[in-house]
Amino acid sequence: MKRIASFAVNHDKLKPGMYTSRIDGDITTYDIRMVYPNAGAYIEPAAGHTFEHLFATYARNSRFEQHIIYCGPMGCQTGFYFLVRDLAQEDAIRLVYETMAFIAGYEGEIPGASRVECGNYLLHDLTGAKCLAASMIPVLRDWTTDKLEYEK
Numbered sequence: 001m002k003r004i005a006s007f008a009v010n011h012d013k014l015k016p017g018m019y020t021s022r023i024d025g026d027i028t029t030y031d032i033r034m035v036y037p038n039a040g041a042y043i044e045p046a047a048g049h050t051f052e053h054l055f056a057t058y059a060r061n062s063r064f065e066q067h068i069i070y071c072g073p074m075g076c077q078t079g080f081y082f083l084v085r086d087l088a089q090e091d092a093i094r095l096v097y098e099t100m101a102f103i104a105g106y107e108g109e110i111p112g113a114s115r116v117e118c119g120n121y122l123l124h125d126l127t128g129a130k131c132l133a134a135s136m137i138p139v140l141r142d143w144t145t146d147k148l149e150y151e152k
Helices: 045-059 089-104 126-140
Strands: 017-024 027-033 068-073 079-085
Touching: 017 089, 017 126, 027 089, 045 068, 045 079, 045 089, 045 126, 079 089, 089 126
Parallel strands: none
Antiparallel strands: 017 027, 027 079, 068 079
8 A cells, every 4th residue: 555645744844734635636634733743732622622622713713714624633642634625724824823822812612512413412521622722733833835745
């Protein structure tokens, strides 16, 4: 089998940030890397689950809602994939930054976190999700399209 693109990234050089993982026609997959790979600290499942609910809700209600395809966690618990269609890189960066700010400041009920709406509704941590998002604000504050490329 062919080696997939995400396994070709040098995880020893990977730092928190936002990267273009792949482009398939009009769909771009972004790697939102939130912790250093293989460093011993990973995204806690409950915090990541809440982060996912808040990220998806905000992005799908933003001015770019028609471009959003998916936001979901990486199995390695170091970040999230964010898939968009026909969205300029500058707008994707801006949206991710705005979403981090929204999550970091969020107060209230977690969207979609009832038994009827969620398959694991008890696994949530709003405080953890807010801390995770807050840690990304200084990382992404001055992020530009030149930084979207993985370090070789």
